[in-house]
Amino acid sequence: MDLYSFFNSSTSYRVRIALALKGVETTFHGVNIRVGEHHDAQYVAKVNPSAVVPAIVDGDFHLGQSLAIIDWLDARHPEPRLIPAEPVRRAHVLEFSNLIACDIHPVNNLRILKYLTDVLKVTPEQKDAWYRHWIAEGFGAAERLLDQAASREGGPWCFGAEPTLADVCLVPQVANAQRMGCELSAYPRVMAAYRRAAEHPAFVKAEPKNQPDYTA
Structure with a gap:
């Protein structure tokens, strides 16, 4: 699983916390939003059409938006659950x-x-x-x-x-x-x-x- 992240992005920070709580390891890819790397044509075309961070790539599966990623992680790696079932x-x-x-x-x-x-x-x-x-x-x-x-x-x-x-x-x-x-x-x-x-x-x-x- 690949994580596209920027160290000072709070949305990336959310996903990093979720991954760490669940013990899920990823391959890290830095995307420097301060210099506009999230607008790079290759990044937008191949990683995240929304042109933002974070993004997760797992084989052919691509997903952006931190809350969507965390919900997906809860489904794939349910322990510990971050969004309660009750x-x-x-x-x-x-x-x-x-x-x-x-x-x-x-x-x-x-x-x-x-x-x-x-x-x-x-x-x-x-x-x-x-x-x-x-x-x-x-x-x-x-x-x-x-x-x-x-x-x-x-x-x-x-x-x-x-x-x-x-x-x-x-x-x-x-x-x-x-x-x-x-x-x-x-x-x-x-x-x-x-x-x-x-x-x-x-x-x-x-x-x-x-x-x-x-x-x-």
């Missing part, structure tokens, strides 16, 4: 995960920030204010959902006794927010989940600084 827990985990993946990440990813600066010509201060605004909106909601989960389920992870897709999505988003200098003290449950993951070997293995294509 309907109510599944719904809550997906609600939280989609808050990260659909509400926070899309408005703050690299291509949006580059459009703000390169096309709309916003100042660095305006770009940072944009980023902080959407982090505050999203993490406020995440904190409330984690409050509910704690009273409903307990457990050391976002939703119970083991990491789920919720933790897989949350950790890269927190890492990005820290890198962008966001103030996160108002989100104690979010930060507790992040600190717990920082001690888990699979999450450590997936960290950007531990990737073959890492650059400071």
